[in-house]
Amino acid sequence: MTIILQLIQALADSLSALGxxxxxxxxxxxxxxxxxxxxxxxxxxxxxxxQKNPIQIANDIKDTxxxxxxxxxxxxxxxPGFLNFKIGQSYYYQTLAQxxxxxxxxxxxxxxxxxxxxxxxxxxxxxxxxxxxxRQAVLGDCVARILQWNSYDVTKxxxxxxxxxQMRILGQSVEARYFNTDLPSDGYQGDYIVDIAEVIRxxxxxxxxxxxxxxxxxxxxxxFEDISKSLKKLNIHHDVFSNEQTFYDxxxxxxxxxxxxxxxxxYETDGATWFKGTAIGMDEDRVLIxxxxxxxxxxxxxxxxxNKLERDFNLIIxxxxxxxxxxxxxxxxALNALDYDTENIRVLIHQFxxxxxxxxxxxxxxRTADFITLEKLTKEIxxxxxxxxxxxxxxxxxxxxxxxxxxxxxxxxxVYYLQYAHARICNIIKHGESKGISYQSNYNAKLLNHPAExxxxxxxxxxxxxxxxxxxxxxxxxIANYLHDTANRFHKFYSECHVITEDIDLSNAxxxxxxxTQTVLANGLDLLGIxxxxxx
RNA sequence: GCCCCGGUAGCUCAGCUGGAUAGAGCAACGGACUUCUAAUCCGUAGGCCACAGGUUCGAAUCCUGUCCGGGGUACCA
Numbered sequence: 001m002t003i004i005l006q007l008i009q010a011l012a013d014s015l016s017a018l019g020x021x022x023x024x025x026x027x028x029x030x031x032x033x034x035x036x037x038x039x040x041x042x043x044x045x046x047x048x049x050x051q052k053n054p055i056q057i058a059n060d061i062k063d064t065x066x067x068x069x070x071x072x073x074x075x076x077x078x079x080p081g082f083l084n085f086k087i088g089q090s091y092y093y094q095t096l097a098q099x100x101x102x103x104x105x106x107x108x109x110x111x112x113x114x115x116x117x118x119x120x121x122x123x124x125x126x127x128x129x130x131x132x133x134x135r136q137a138v139l140g141d142c143v144a145r146i147l148q149w150n151s152y153d154v155t156k157x158x159x160x161x162x163x164x165x166q167m168r169i170l171g172q173s174v175e176a177r178y179f180n181t182d183l184p185s186d187g188y189q190g191d192y193i194v195d196i197a198e199v200i201r202x203x204x205x206x207x208x209x210x211x212x213x214x215x216x217x218x219x220x221x222x223x224f225e226d227i228s229k230s231l232k233k234l235n236i237h238h239d240v241f242s243n244e245q246t247f248y249d250x251x252x253x254x255x256x257x258x259x260x261x262x263x264x265x266x267y268e269t270d271g272a273t274w275f276k277g278t279a280i281g282m283d284e285d286r287v288l289i290x291x292x293x294x295x296x297x298x299x300x301x302x303x304x305x306x307n308k309l310e311r312d313f314n315l316i317i318x319x320x321x322x323x324x325x326x327x328x329x330x331x332x333x334a335l336n337a338l339d340y341d342t343e344n345i346r347v348l349i350h351q352f353x354x355x356x357x358x359x360x361x362x363x364x365x366x367r368t369a370d371f372i373t374l375e376k377l378t379k380e381i382x383x384x385x386x387x388x389x390x391x392x393x394x395x396x397x398x399x400x401x402x403x404x405x406x407x408x409x410x411x412x413x414x415v416y417y418l419q420y421a422h423a424r425i426c427n428i429i430k431h432g433e434s435k436g437i438s439y440q441s442n443y444n445a446k447l448l449n450h451p452a453e454x455x456x457x458x459x460x461x462x463x464x465x466x467x468x469x470x471x472x473x474x475x476x477x478x479i480a481n482y483l484h485d486t487a488n489r490f491h492k493f494y495s496e497c498h499v500i501t502e503d504i505d506l507s508n509a510x511x512x513x514x515x516x517t518q519t520v521l522a523n524g525l526d527l528l529g530i531x532x533x534x535x536x
Numbered sequence: 537g538c539c540c541c542g543g544u545a546g547c548u549c550a551g552c553u554g555g556a557u558a559g560a561g562c563a564a565c566g567g568a569c570u571u572c573u574a575a576u577c578c579g580u581a582g583g584c585c586a587c588a589g590g591u592u593c594g595a596a597u598c599c600u601g602u603c604c605g606g607g608g609u610a611c612c613a
Binding site: 398 | 540542543549553556557558559561562568572573575576577592593594605606607608611
């Protein structure tokens with residue numbers, strides 16, 4: 001049982017001993033370290049019901065509190081009525097020992113025996129991935145890593161629409177380049193289309209007929225290769241690729257329509273087939289099949305999610321850009337109408353990246369070939385910097401990405417702050433070995449008394465809590481922020497405490513502390529898919 | 537019009553399941569390397585947390601309204 005749970009239990013016991021009403025008790029570290037390690041507003045929440053001065057309530061609770069010996073050093077009551085707990089240092093020494101005995105410190109077992117699916121990127125193969133796609137790529141990959149770290153069996157999935165209008169225009173664009181004719185209206189203007197046409201020419205010669213499916217097929221293939229390559233350079237791999245066409249071929253699309261029809265949720269107007277969303281509480285009805293006979297993306301999306309639900313995942317995560325905000329409720333509503341339980345589906349929406357170049361916003365468009373590729377960015381500033389840049393911000397913040405600044409600042413990017421801490425530790429350990437000092441399990445933890453040492457220890461102790469929070473919220477930036485704090489406390493420790501000294505006992509204790517810090521940093525960086533270098 | 541996200545230091549953003557004195561990086565200024573890596577550390581400066589109300593012992597955080605920016609609201613994806 002963690003120290004927090006023990007305290008909450010003891011506080012709850014006190015409440016009942018005093019005949020006070022029950023409360024949902026919360027403990028959190030106060031901003032000001034003078035108030036101790038954990039604080040509770042418990043007494044303040046009771047004032048109204050009890051009609052008593054909160055300070056007096058807090059003192060009553062304090063006096064009746066029964067705690068295991070050695071757990072808490074000091075309990076104080078401060079205005080306006082907080083209960084503050086100072087945790088004994090021996091607790092942190094135990095944490096240190098725990099980290100040193102377990103390289104996997106921070107790993108959770110929540111997902112043991114459970115299967116999760118994370119769908120992300122899912123850009124249609126109409127052109128290279130852009131900087132805009134990067135955010136989702138990194139976010140999705142980190143979410144998958146968080147789940148894996150918590151023992152989930154994770155399938156990383158990429159879904160794309162290859163049967164619709166977009167891909168048809170792509171094929172027509174390639175064809176136009178091949179025959180040297182005008183691009184279709186809304187055609188793809190990028191040079192890569194010309195390159196694809198040339199590949200086709202060199203492989204198949206000049207005698208392909210108009211309308212040959214090879215144009216679209218080859219384009220899809222080549223562009224997908226390029227997308228995979230860009231992702232690979234960011235250390236991102238998908239396990240499964242699903243596409244729309246499959247669901248036409250295996251009849252899932254027709255089946256979905258007929259099942260919805262059986263639920264009386266389908267009607268036809270103006271030659272189009274509509275989904276009766278209003279019948280099940282939605283704001284509007286939506287078109288599923290256009291009057292041209294071509295389905296809208298919603299229909300295959302429903303079929304696809306049905307397919308995912310039938311693959312028996314315990315957790316299904318969809319990661320979408322803000323432009324999908326309005327569409328997923330329809331999908332979920334349709335699935336519910338088809339008697340599926342959608343509780344295991346979590347939809348993460350991230351806001352867009354606004355690109356700034358030369359102080360001006362860049363409007364990106366794949367169609368007009370007005371974009372900066374993710375691959376180019378990765379090449380310029382490196383995968384670790386790209387990943388950190390995208391992950392250090394919350395997903396529902398709009399992100400301004402200044403390309404000039406990114407290139408400029410890559411030298412002093414905050415990710416190096418974390419990596420440098422790790423590299424420094426490696427160097428200390430190396431230096432220690434040259435002096436005959438290396439980690440011994442019989443170190444004397446009590447020698448770690450310096451404020452900078454204690455502060456670092458307290459930070460390391462928080463790691464599992466941070467992991468737990470990030471699992472619940474699926475927000476990787478919690479880990480990024482935590483690692484920054486940890487590196488900060490390490491750097492401060494480094495500047496105040498020399499590790500390898502003439503004092504062998506102290507050196508041993510500090511080597512232990514530094515090794516534990518290394519483990520936490522390496523684990524955290526791994527969660528973000530960022531490398532932990534031995535030297536820089 | 538309606539729905540979703542945001543508005544916090546000069547810039548980019550943390551903090552938002554209500555707590556005590558609102559933080560970091562960059563930019564500016566001033567210090568610290570005969571020592572395990574100065575990609576670091578220490579210090580100075582910088583704020584009506586968009587605005588106005590409300591709830592509360594207590595609001596950057598919750599509620600309502602207004603303003604500004606982004607996205608949706610398509611028989612585009």
